[in-house]
Amino acid sequence: MKEVHVNLHNIRNCICGKCPSFPGRFKEMEHAQMPGLFCRAGKSKLEIDQKGCLCSDCEVFKEHGLSGGYFCVNGKAQ
Template sequence: MKVPDTKENLEKCICMGCPTHNDCMKERMQGLFCSRGKSDCELDKQGCICGECPVKSEYMLAGMYFCVNGAEA
């Protein structure tokens, strides 16, 4: 299910607490990748905590690593 890019969803996003969320992503205030699409930062996969996020269950998202793979269609 497509995720709307809203303030409410951004506030629910837990990407900031994810080990993959690096300094570049923090400097650029990036998050809500399941809606906004992949990051333009260079990054190493260090785990993905989307599975614990309320946005994932609310919109029944199938994917993970949205910062690498892009938004849910």
């Protein structure tokens, strides 16, 4: 697994915003440093209603050889 960095490429490729479990960009911004890129940023501070996770379809996930998912609930990729 490669470390996920905060850069434009990764921010643009993150598909958390399309995920049914994503609490919403503005709601998230009030509580987290960054909306999305949870594989790098770690858990959301919001309570997440787990309605599915899109991470395995994400380019960031593939490019960095990540495993697992629900990083917004479980914390950053290890």
